[in-house]
Amino acid sequence: MNDILLRVRDLRVDFGAHAVIRGVSFDLCAGETLSLVGESGSGKSTLARAILRLLQSAQGGVEFLGVDLLKCSSREMRAQRRSLQIVFQDPLASLDPRMTVGETIAEPLKIFEPGLNASARQRNVGDMLQRVGLSSEMSGRYPHEFSGGQCQRIAIARAMILSPKLLICDEIVSSLDVSIQGQIVNLLLDLQDAGMAVLFISHNLAVVRHLSHRVLVMYLGKLVEIAPCDALFASPVHPYTRALLDAVPHKLPAVGAAARAAPGELAAAGEHAVPDMIASGCAFRDRCPYVLPICETSDPPLLEVAPGHWAACHRSHERLNPLSLST
Amino acid sequence: MVPTLSVDRLRVSFSHRRGSIEAVDRVSLQIAPAECLGLVGESGSGKTQIFMAAMGLLPGNAQVSGSVRFEGNELLAVGAPTLNRVRGSRLTMIFQDPMTSLTPHLTVGTQLSEVMVAHLGIPWKDARSLAGRMLERVHVPEPKRRLNQYPHELSGGMRQRVMIAMSLLCEPSLVIADEPTTALDVTIQAQIIELLRAVRGEFGMALVLISHDLAVVAGLADRILVMYAGSVVENAIAEELFRHPRHPYTAELLRCTPSVTGPRLDRLPTLAGQPPRPGEILEACPFAPRCSRAADRCRVERPQLEGSSTSQVACHFPLIS
Amino acid sequence: MDGLADEAARRLRSNPAAVAAVAVLCAIVVLTWLGPWISPNNSQTLDWLHIAARPGMQSSHWFGTDRLGRDLFMRTLAGTRVSIAIGLAASVISLLVGVSYGAIAGYIGGRTDHLMMRLIEILSGLPLIFFVIFLTVIFGRSEYLLFFAIGAVGWLTMARIVRGQTLSVRQREFIEAAIASGAGTGRIILRHVVPNVIGPVIVYATLTVPQIILFESFLSFLGLGIQEPGASLGTLIAEGAGEMEAAPWMLLVPGSFLAVLLLCLNIFGDGLRDALDVKDA
Numbered sequence: 001m002n003d004i005l006l007r008v009r010d011l012r013v014d015f016g017a018h019a020v021i022r023g024v025s026f027d028l029c030a031g032e033t034l035s036l037v038g039e040s041g042s043g044k045s046t047l048a049r050a051i052l053r054l055l056q057s058a059q060g061g062v063e064f065l066g067v068d069l070l071k072c073s074s075r076e077m078r079a080q081r082r083s084l085q086i087v088f089q090d091p092l093a094s095l096d097p098r099m100t101v102g103e104t105i106a107e108p109l110k111i112f113e114p115g116l117n118a119s120a121r122q123r124n125v126g127d128m129l130q131r132v133g134l135s136s137e138m139s140g141r142y143p144h145e146f147s148g149g150q151c152q153r154i155a156i157a158r159a160m161i162l163s164p165k166l167l168i169c170d171e172i173v174s175s176l177d178v179s180i181q182g183q184i185v186n187l188l189l190d191l192q193d194a195g196m197a198v199l200f201i202s203h204n205l206a207v208v209r210h211l212s213h214r215v216l217v218m219y220l221g222k223l224v225e226i227a228p229c230d231a232l233f234a235s236p237v238h239p240y241t242r243a244l245l246d247a248v249p250h251k252l253p254a255v256g257a258a259a260r261a262a263p264g265e266l267a268a269a270g271e272h273a274v275p276d277m278i279a280s281g282c283a284f285r286d287r288c289p290y291v292l293p294i295c296e297t298s299d300p301p302l303l304e305v306a307p308g309h310w311a312a313c314h315r316s317h318e319r320l321n322p323l324s325l326s327t
Numbered sequence: 328m329v330p331t332l333s334v335d336r337l338r339v340s341f342s343h344r345r346g347s348i349e350a351v352d353r354v355s356l357q358i359a360p361a362e363c364l365g366l367v368g369e370s371g372s373g374k375t376q377i378f379m380a381a382m383g384l385l386p387g388n389a390q391v392s393g394s395v396r397f398e399g400n401e402l403l404a405v406g407a408p409t410l411n412r413v414r415g416s417r418l419t420m421i422f423q424d425p426m427t428s429l430t431p432h433l434t435v436g437t438q439l440s441e442v443m444v445a446h447l448g449i450p451w452k453d454a455r456s457l458a459g460r461m462l463e464r465v466h467v468p469e470p471k472r473r474l475n476q477y478p479h480e481l482s483g484g485m486r487q488r489v490m491i492a493m494s495l496l497c498e499p500s501l502v503i504a505d506e507p508t509t510a511l512d513v514t515i516q517a518q519i520i521e522l523l524r525a526v527r528g529e530f531g532m533a534l535v536l537i538s539h540d541l542a543v544v545a546g547l548a549d550r551i552l553v554m555y556a557g558s559v560v561e562n563a564i565a566e567e568l569f570r571h572p573r574h575p576y577t578a579e580l581l582r583c584t585p586s587v588t589g590p591r592l593d594r595l596p597t598l599a600g601q602p603p604r605p606g607e608i609l610e611a612c613p614f615a616p617r618c619s620r621a622a623d624r625c626r627v628e629r630p631q632l633e634g635s636s637t638s639q640v641a642c643h644f645p646l647i648s
Numbered sequence: 649m650d651g652l653a654d655e656a657a658r659r660l661r662s663n664p665a666a667v668a669a670v671a672v673l674c675a676i677v678v679l680t681w682l683g684p685w686i687s688p689n690n691s692q693t694l695d696w697l698h699i700a701a702r703p704g705m706q707s708s709h710w711f712g713t714d715r716l717g718r719d720l721f722m723r724t725l726a727g728t729r730v731s732i733a734i735g736l737a738a739s740v741i742s743l744l745v746g747v748s749y750g751a752i753a754g755y756i757g758g759r760t761d762h763l764m765m766r767l768i769e770i771l772s773g774l775p776l777i778f779f780v781i782f783l784t785v786i787f788g789r790s791e792y793l794l795f796f797a798i799g800a801v802g803w804l805t806m807a808r809i810v811r812g813q814t815l816s817v818r819q820r821e822f823i824e825a826a827i828a829s830g831a832g833t834g835r836i837i838l839r840h841v842v843p844n845v846i847g848p849v850i851v852y853a854t855l856t857v858p859q860i861i862l863f864e865s866f867l868s869f870l871g872l873g874i875q876e877p878g879a880s881l882g883t884l885i886a887e888g889a890g891e892m893e894a895a896p897w898m899l900l901v902p903g904s905f906l907a908v909l910l911l912c913l914n915i916f917g918d919g920l921r922d923a924l925d926v927k928d929a
Contacts, residue, residue: 039512040483052828081830093821098843107839108829147601148370158829177369177539182583182597189594203513206585210592233587247517248587249542 002029009061022221033198035208038218085159089171091151095143102139128157149180220283226310237311332358337393352557363534365548372554416446416497423506425486429478436474461492484515556613563638573640659923666919669912680729689719712897727879735861741799746806754814813845847924854917858910
């Protein structure tokens with residue numbers, strides 16, 4: 001088993017009275033691509049920012065290469081940042097409009113390698129641009145001159161220039177056209193082959209499927225399922241995961257799946273509750289087609305249902321199928 | 328039979344100090360009564376601008392030529408009073424982001440009632456109860472309570488239902504849904520698509536579903552138009568399009584959309600390059616730079632939309648089934 | 649930065665009003681410097697033969713003379729030079745101090761911001777005139793005092809504006825990205841915040857120059873600023889006001905110069921704002 005790079009233990013984030021992350025724990029190993037899946041309100045983007053200490057109100061343990069990121073000094077944290085990088089969702093917004101693309105990519109070098117002279121920096125920037133599929137002549141241009149996909153490559157170049165150990169990707173392909181998405185995903189797959197560890201946050205299950213080694217499913221601030229990628233898609237355990245998979249629109253005969261005529265019985269009804277209204281019990285109970293009385297009072301813990309496969313559901317030991325729907 | 332909407336050689340361009348940018352290039356299409364048309368294209372395809380032109384919602388620097396006829400009556404270059412009789416009542420639109428398309432400082436009830444008072448002359452009290460009934464029909468839980476709430480108090484999915492309700496109040500003959508699910512979670516998206524299907528069955532109006540996601544359109548559309556760089560490249564019955572795409576771009580779109588089922592791939596299929604930036608429309612096939620089948624003819628001669636009533640394609644070398 | 653500055657310059661060039669304003673401003677500046685070579689007179693010589701003379705071409709005093717026989721044209725040019733110098737100097741001081749103060753307060757936020765803004769509020773509450781009088785009493789009358797007093801007050805509004813702009817820039821994602829890249833506070837303020845707030849700031853600075861000139865004129869009018877034998881547009885207008893009925897040109901000449909100067913600066917400032925604000929499509 002590879003070394004554990006990131007160890008998150010009981011992470012909690014509150015925005016005022018609102019509990020956005022309610023006790024999340026997981027490990028991420030070197031060279032692994034771990035995907036974090038969830039919808040709006042799940043807290044997945046907040047999780048990324050909490051790990052990177054971009055929030056004030058995070059509590060719990062976030063251990064990266066042995067250093068507790070939430071408790072260390074800000075100087076120590078800045079030093080750790082060279083190994084822990086992030087790419088954001090909106091490619092154009094994450095680039096300073098007043099700096100050239102070359103200056104943006106070079107900034108981490110200026111911060112962490114001040115001894116490097118200008119021509120060495122320029123060389124590094126040029127190499128990085130080529131590595132992400134752009135040309136080194138583009139370094140003098142401004143972000144608004146590029147398309148969304150190109151901006152995202154630039155953001156990836158900036159994140160990669162110091163060869164970090166872990167790259168966090170927060171919905172990086174969500175705002176891109178389908179024909180461009182594949183290019184960015186393949187770039188990540190190249191990085192994966194080169195041994196990079198990635199925490200890939202997304203609501204796009206199809207992309208997650210092709211990218212991940214393991215998947216975490218998050219609902220309203222808690223992890224409801226953890227599984228190896230193939231296991232998650234082949235035999236999801238938690239009702240929310242099943243609802244998610246069921247809701248993904250399928251195409252017509254071209255991919256062999258029947259056209260979706262009506263949502264399956266596994267569909268989740270309604271929308272997620274406002275989190276502060278969850279007094280006790282399982283957060284998903286209002287939408288779950290398999291709800292039992294115990295779900296109202298007791299919040300199910302994450303339990304291992306198969307090797308490496310964990311789920312937080314009172315009924316996870318049953319083989320749930322449409323026939324055993326509760327009335 | 329008069330088509331509900333008939334677009335003929337529509338051209339939309341935006342003038343800037345550096346010249347003009349062509350967004351829609353001589354597009355023609357027709358929508359029959361009660362038909363559901365899916366309009367698919369990526370950014371820069373011009374799919375939204377066609378209907379913004381029809382609704383008279385283009386910005387001031389837009390230049391429009393060609394014709395858009397709704398139920399036989401020309402919509403372009405017609406005065407605001409005439410246009411206002413039609414839009415919001417018989418011709419309605421649902422936008423992508425319901426947060427910005429609902430007025431933030433008016434309650435849901437007021438906004439819904441306003442539509443009926445303005446178009447149908449119904450008194451306010453009656454309009455309010457009709458609004459409540461419509462909210463029920465679009466499955467908004469606790470409709471009476473919602474009438475008194477403001478848009479920001481509702482979730483994304485609920486707001487979209489309110490938008491759908493608003494578009495149906497005056498029994499339209501055509502509803503244009505512009506990326507209605509893009510801003511929503513996937514579980515809510517499924518519910519909204521279901522709702523649109525149910526509503527279509529109940530009200531029998533024509534529906535245009537604009538999306539960049541083929542899968543969203545697949546479940547609902549009778550016919551699908553694929554757009555690229557301002558023009559229509561393929562126009563076919565839905566089953567035909569998915570079974571036998573004839574334009575290379577359509578085939579690439581289908582190929583590049585990753586699926587949840589099917590085998591896990593080592594690398595995702597991609598389409599190299601980018602869509603041309605708006606304004607770069609030349610006398611050549613706009614897809615030629617990215618097309619694996621491109622030949623010399625494609626780079627000098629622009630293909631026209633040709634074919635049968637079930638399937639048309641704009642390509643010199645269309646794919647053969 | 650260059651690409652965007654070029655773009656702004658181009659937009660400015662295509663604005664006819666702004667171009668005209670800049671041309672007139674340049675003409676005025678050139679005139680104030682070259683004036684001594686054009687006219688046979690200078691601003692100090694007392695011409696006993698032409699006391700309070702009307703403007704005319706027959707004497708060498710094109711714009712007439714004042715009570716002491718000094719050529720009004722030359723005096724006005726000298727006064728304009730002083731007014732412009734004060735306006736620029738004070739604006740630069742308020743720009744430097746205001747931008748630093750506002751950017752730091754806005755970015756750091758929290759208690760620091762709170763304290764810094766309270767200080768500004770206290771200073772804003774001080775009546776300006778009393779402050780200047782107070783300083784004049786202590787340090788005596790001097791031009792440097794004037795620069796300092798005006799600049800010391802001008803930075804307050806600049807700081808407020810910059811703080812407001814900083815608060816909105818701080819929310820933007822590229823700032824978060826810079827933090828995540830390991831940039832420290834100083835680097836972020838200097839390299840990311842300031843370049844992105846500089847647009848509105850420069851426009852505001854351009855629009856404060858006329859305000860400062862007007863304020864200086866007002867102080868001098870009251871007798872608190874430039875004193876004899878020096879001249880500023882304010883002192884000239886003060887003298888001219890006293891002679892309004894008998895020798896109206898003594899008021900009209902410096903008054904017109906001031907009006908034209910202020911008008912051009914305002915038009916230029918507006919043009920600059922339009923040039924910098926318009927986002928590329």
